[in-house]
Amino acid sequence: MNELLSTEIYAGRTLGDFISFDFLAALVGDLLAAVVVLFLGFIIAGWVSRRIRAVAERHKRLDQTLFDFLSNIARYVVIGLSVLIVMSTFGIQTTSLVAVIGAAGLAIGLALQGTLSNVAAGVMLIFFRPIKLGDFVTINGESGTVKSINLNFTELASVGNVQIIIPNSEVWGNTITNFSAYPTRQAEWTFGVGYNADLHLVEKVILDTLMSDPRFLADPAPTVKVTELGASSVDFLARAWVKREDFFGYSKDMNRDVKIALDAAGVEIPFPNRTVHIIKDD
Template identity: 35%
Template sequence: MYDYLARLQLSERLIGIMTNLACALLILLIGIWLAARLANFAQRAMTRAKFDVTLIGFLRNLIYGVLIAVLIVMALQQAGVPGAPLLAALGAGGLAIGLALQGSLSNLAWGVLLIVFRPFRIGDFIRAGGNDGTVESINLMHTTLVLLDNSEAVVPNAKIGADAIINFNRRGTRRIELRVGIGYKVDIGKAMSSVQQLFEADARILTDPVPGIWTESLGDSSVNLVLRAYVRSGDVWVVQADLLRAVKERFDADGISIPFPQREVRLVDKAGNGE
């Protein structure tokens, strides 16, 4: 009789354990499905609200991650794992992981800050982490830049956050600056007038701020002029190259010389000096 009762109690315990495990598995399966649906719903809602693309992806993944974490805790409790030891184990595990991944956590923290405060967005041309390039993607751990030669740089977010970030696109316009030397015998006013006409002839050069040309310095063989003008951010490289060529062609047409450094070499005949 005692053996029968013991076996009956064991069977009931096994049935209870199996039932709890089945319920925990069911919670996981249904919960994962619901978490994905809720995260996608939040993503669509943020898209309709015209949130930033980078922020949408980050918040969607954050919502999904939090839901999965809560789901795992619920499933473990349903399976019979006590809550207090579970939380203690999770805390100890989190501390150990944090100590082992200090660099990665620094990248993660800066990734969150970059996404939340948005000093730059996808498509911006920036200087960050010692690199100049167009932002292709912003992840929690790193930022991907396409450099000027079309190579790809994957820059850790901690390196970007630890240095100054220069965003060349944020204002919508950029200043181009050229330096040109003219001969000392050239009329400076004539040279400036020629350049001013080039400014007025190019519709890509903005009139506000007003473009200008100034005398920068008196060099060894030339009077050095500096040209400054503002253009839209997307036109800066093309306009700068076109303007430099136009200045050269206009100076040639107007007879304005662009001198180059010259050296005078003297040969001394030692024999002729009686040495």
């Protein structure tokens, strides 16, 4: 039943007219049409949403978070259009309704400025993707693995598997340190040896130890250089490259392995020394 016919049927009716056969037939027809439109709308909305998600599932290089967001937007748009069609079927002026909804949205927006700032930041995070699911990051002083990014907040899991919730406005408006952005990372150590040590031997021992681990990457080349003549030690700065996923394990293991290698080579690793002079009064 089109909008014109529906308007003519419902307008100017008295209570007695509501029980007429023609009116009841038109009402039932409109109700059935509304049910069919809503039913088809929900089916189409679900189908469109699944198709969009499937694109990200087929192409692993695409960001799943972005396509989840787009699929939800598409679903609600289709459902909203279905509701507007149903309202038009019953002769409701959708133009006026949209104006009322817009005014109400403005009032709600002014009342929920903080929440909407999080939503706006969430949209920016999803579209520009400075972080992705599974990245290890530091945001606003909090470190952890990104577990979810939605329109209101970002969820991290700390190294100890503790949930951290950060409002999106604080994520987008702060410095983000993403340790997972690049496939390789440079590990760095400082090793101190005694002043009587053979510096060429120390350099060779450290370098050989770094290179002997299978996680070591030969390109870029590692470096082992004297960087400081300290108060009680000669300090060597060592740097080597590894794959991102090997960084933490390799960094920690080399502290142990270099110490063992220096001990085996007879190289002294000194303790800080302090000389205390005691002056006695006569």
